[in-house]
Amino acid sequence: xxxxxxxxxxxxxxxxxxxxxxxxxxxxxxxxxxxxxxxxxxxxxxxxxxxxxxxxxxxxxxxxxxxxxxxxxxxxxxxxxxxxxxxxxxxxxxxxxxxxxxxxxxxxxxxxxxxxxxxxxxxxxxxxxxxxxxxxxxxxxxxxxxxxxxxxxxxxxxxxxxx
Numbered sequence: 001x002x003x004x005x006x007x008x009x010x011x012x013x014x015x016x017x018x019x020x021x022x023x024x025x026x027x028x029x030x031x032x033x034x035x036x037x038x039x040x041x042x043x044x045x046x047x048x049x050x051x052x053x054x055x056x057x058x059x060x061x062x063x064x065x066x067x068x069x070x071x072x073x074x075x076x077x078x079x080x081x082x083x084x085x086x087x088x089x090x091x092x093x094x095x096x097x098x099x100x101x102x103x104x105x106x107x108x109x110x111x112x113x114x115x116x117x118x119x120x121x122x123x124x125x126x127x128x129x130x131x132x133x134x135x136x137x138x139x140x141x142x143x144x145x146x147x148x149x150x151x152x153x154x155x156x157x158x159x160x161x162x163x
Contacts, residue, residue: 003058004087006008006147023090024071024089024090025090025091025092026071026083026089026090026128026136026150027091027150028092028127028134028136031068031083031085031150033046034047034065034068034080035132036081036150036151037079037081037082038079039078039079040063040075040079040080041078051063051064051066052061057162060074060076060162061074062074062075068069068115070085070088071083071085071089074151074155074158074162076155080151081155082149082150082151082152083149083150084147084149085148085149088132091148093108093127093136095138095148096145097145098145099138099144101125101144103160104138108127111125112126112127112128113125114118114126116140117159122139123140124137124139125137125140126138126157131154133152134151135150136149136156137149
């Protein structure tokens, strides 16, 4: 392989890894490098970020990080508990906001389905981790996914965020 071909291949690999780094994947355990259960102060030492928005009560806050603008993180007593993500953020199940619930029920028959607290026709579709300490939660309204979050139990299932 010529030097120019190697250089082109290397440039492509760098750009694809940069793209991946710019678009973290949501899983039971983490949103990209932000692991659920980590102390926010410790993460600052490992991952360069700035807090751009903070809301919530003392002891339980929702923060947005400049490096990860498509997620809002629940931080309880300094520990990252969960992430609520915007439409289009990839996750380990490949589910997107707007996905049809009937299709998901066929594809993932083992997911747990709970009634929506504020919408008599809505549901929460829950993918529990094997040890049931973490989950990915899909919110359903009108037969479609309307929101996605993941994190530690029981925080990930809180409807009104910091309860």
